[in-house]
Amino acid sequence: MGTIYRAIGLMSGTSADGVDAVLLQTDGESVPKVISRLMEPYPETLRQRILALYEPGADELDRMGVLDRELGEFFAEVALKVCQAGGCLPGTVDVIGSHGQTIRHRPPAFSTQIGNPFVIAHRCGVVTVADFRMADMVRGGQGAPLVPMFHRVLFGGEGRSTAVVNLGGIANITALRADGGMVAGDTGPANTLMDHWADRCTDGRVHCDRDGAWAAQGGVDTEALCWLLQHPFFDLPFPKSTGREIFGTHYLDEFLDRFPHMTANDRFRTLTQLTVETVADACQRLVPPSPDRVVLCGGGADNPVLVAGLQERLQSSEVVSSHSLGVDTAFLEAEAFAWFAVRTLRGLSSNLPEATGAIAEAVLGSIHLPTSHKSQTGWDRLDSMKPSLF
Numbered sequence: 001m002g003t004i005y006r007a008i009g010l011m012s013g014t015s016a017d018g019v020d021a022v023l024l025q026t027d028g029e030s031v032p033k034v035i036s037r038l039m040e041p042y043p044e045t046l047r048q049r050i051l052a053l054y055e056p057g058a059d060e061l062d063r064m065g066v067l068d069r070e071l072g073e074f075f076a077e078v079a080l081k082v083c084q085a086g087g088c089l090p091g092t093v094d095v096i097g098s099h100g101q102t103i104r105h106r107p108p109a110f111s112t113q114i115g116n117p118f119v120i121a122h123r124c125g126v127v128t129v130a131d132f133r134m135a136d137m138v139r140g141g142q143g144a145p146l147v148p149m150f151h152r153v154l155f156g157g158e159g160r161s162t163a164v165v166n167l168g169g170i171a172n173i174t175a176l177r178a179d180g181g182m183v184a185g186d187t188g189p190a191n192t193l194m195d196h197w198a199d200r201c202t203d204g205r206v207h208c209d210r211d212g213a214w215a216a217q218g219g220v221d222t223e224a225l226c227w228l229l230q231h232p233f234f235d236l237p238f239p240k241s242t243g244r245e246i247f248g249t250h251y252l253d254e255f256l257d258r259f260p261h262m263t264a265n266d267r268f269r270t271l272t273q274l275t276v277e278t279v280a281d282a283c284q285r286l287v288p289p290s291p292d293r294v295v296l297c298g299g300g301a302d303n304p305v306l307v308a309g310l311q312e313r314l315q316s317s318e319v320v321s322s323h324s325l326g327v328d329t330a331f332l333e334a335e336a337f338a339w340f341a342v343r344t345l346r347g348l349s350s351n352l353p354e355a356t357g358a359i360a361e362a363v364l365g366s367i368h369l370p371t372s373h374k375s376q377t378g379w380d381r382l383d384s385m386k387p388s389l390f
Contacts (some may be wrong), residue, residue: 002027005094005345006035008079008126009338012101012115014169014244015195015299016050017207018042019075020334021082023093028342031153036086037331040078046070048204053103053114054244064103064114071101072119079124096120096128097341097365099333105243107142110134121368129341129365136351141358144241148174148184148355150336154327156182160292163283163317165310166333167191167300170243171279174355175286184355185238187282188231189247190300193271196252201264212305215272218265227258228274238286239357275300276309283314290316297322301329340364 009022018041026032042050049067053060075098083090098120100113117130133143151164151174164174171190175183194215195208209215231251233242255267262270284290294317300306301321311319323329340350349361 002029005342006088006092007338007342008082008093008096009334009336009341010075010079010096010098011334011337012099013333014102014192015208016042016047016101019078020331021078022331022334022338023082023086023088024335024338026339026342028339028346028348032335032339034335035088036082037328037334038078038082038085039330040081046074050101050103054248068114068116069119071114072116073123075115076120076123079120090124090126093126095341095345096124096126097337098128098130099132099337100130102243104245105144105241106245107144107241108137108140111137111143117368121370125370127345127370128368129344130368131366132337132340132364135362135364136356136358139358139360139362141351141353141356142239142241143356145172145174145184145186145355146340146351146364147333147336148182149350149352150339152176152182155295155325161287162293162295163287163291164295164297165279165283167275167296167298167306169195170247171275171300173279173282173286175283175291177287178292182352182354183238183286184352186241188234188242188275188278190275190298192244192247193252193274194268196249197267197271200252209268209303212272212303214265215268215305218263218267218269220273221259221262221266221270224255224259224262224270225273225277228255228270229277234278234281239355269305272303272306273309275306276313280310280313283317290314293317294319295322295325296320297327297329297332299330
């Protein structure tokens with residue numbers, strides 16, 4: 001084990017419900033030790049402004065610029081709070097890894113995250129690494145998924161095949177084969193369409209189908225499910241990635257228009273089954289005939305209807321939550337970006353070409369230095385890395 005760094009990871013996913021934060025210790029190579037974690041929800045007005053930037057609109061550059069600064073302040077406050085929760089001062093933290101808030105993901109051209117890292121570095125007085133995706137994309141990759149390397153450290157190397165499935169807004173899979181081979185990519189929507197529908201049918205009062213309660217009261221509309229499964233994304237070869245640009249409000253509107261007579265609960269159940277079918281199909285395609293183990297993480301891992309559906313479709317696989325293996329389902333990605341930030345300081349690559357389609361490995365992220373006095377942590381260690389980084 002190498003030098004141990006104290007790092008913070010900040011993550012907000014496509015659901016835009018808030019910021020997940022983790023304070024941990026790691027060398028950037030082995031399994032980290034978590035010190036503290038917390039989730040800070042976005043105020044509803046802030047969340048709506050984020051969602052409004054997911055699609056083109058009037059004055060979007062001005063709105064993005066203002067929101068970028070505001071989210072930088074918000075992310076910085078969350079970083080300071082997770083320090084307090086862990087009983088440490090910000091000056092003892094070596095690095096912050098901030099994924100930011102994705103507002104557009106348009107592979108292979110670009111991926112845009114906001115939550116200004118200069119603000120975070122200045123407010124916290126800590127070296128901050130951000131903009132993790134573009135280094136992969138300029139090498140021909142999709143810029144996603146990035147977490148498979150971390151998945152392999154957490155769940156690989158046991159001599160059996162494992163599919164790690166993150167059920168966030170978009171679902172992604174890391175297929176770890178028993179022979180050591182790996183492939184990864186996005187499988188399609190996980191919760192995003194269900195979240196949109198919850199927003200729509202409650203006039204914005206509720207943002208998700210909590211515990212699958214509405215889906216549990218509905219039934220699968222076979223004709224509608226067949227139509228949903230015909231989307232060309234599902235037949236694309238891995239690695240691949242997607243986002244709300246494809247599986248967003250426009251797609252939901254088309255679904256609603258084509259099948260106007262479905263009940264609200266039937267829509268929840270059918271959209272849940274879409275996730276079940278596309279995730280199960282990806283598991284069986286990438287680890288035929290089926291992986292020995294499927295590890296679920298992300299918010300969808302707490303949806304009993306979704307989990308039961310995957311258990312039914314993957315009967316020869318052991319389907320478990322990452323929580324049962326000692327990794328909190330909600331904070332795995334925040335842990336990953338803290339881990340990546342340490343790797344960036346060390347000049348180590350963090351993307352996997354077999355996961356993103358890039359032609360080469362890359363050191364991910366841009367480094368943002370605090371404008372306050374030099375601490376004895378991240379600054380000094382960054383100084384020692386200059387020959388390899390610059």
